[in-house]
Amino acid sequence: MVRVMATGVFDLLHIGHLHFLEAARELGDELVVVVATDETVRKRKHEPIFDEEMRAGLVGSLKPVDRAVVGHSGDPYTIVEELEPDIIALGYDQDQKEDRICSDLESRGIQCRVVRLGKFDGDLNGTRKIIRAVLDRRDDLYNRSGDE
Secondary structure (H helix, E strand, O other): OOEEEEEEOOOOOOHHHHHHHHHHHOOOOEEEEEEOOHHHHHHHOOOOOOOHHHHHHHHHOOOOOOEEEEOOOOOOHHHHHHHOOOEEEEOOOOOOOHHHHHHHHHHOOOOOEEEEOOOOOOOOOOHHHHHHHHHHOHHHHHOOOOOO
16 A cells, blocks of 8 residues: 655645545555644744644545644654655645655655656636735625625
8 A cells, every 4th residue: 555645734725635635545555644733834824824733634535635633843753754655745835845854754764756847827826816816806705795
């Protein structure tokens, strides 16, 4: 059995996330998704809209995902050691460098392949694009009477 691990924030789920997770799932027999802790999101990106447990619950309910877990703050390889994946799938826009991850894994004696997945070219396939679209359309979205 080939276990694939994917990671991310997954604060506002969108079609780009689904494409990423479907592509990751195709790499093996089991997909385990590590959802970033609230602390990690605050340090690296922004104040999360949804807390880590809600994000993990949403991601875990997606068809390609076999299991979703909340990661750990601090050492990113602790969760890798716990989950023992055969493959780590990286999204096209995740800032981690494959060669650095491979080097770190090797130095810890972890046998694991790292695969960078391709980009999905869809409309509103990123969280920032969605936020921008909502802000651009907020008058149209929220000025209609009776719509909730």
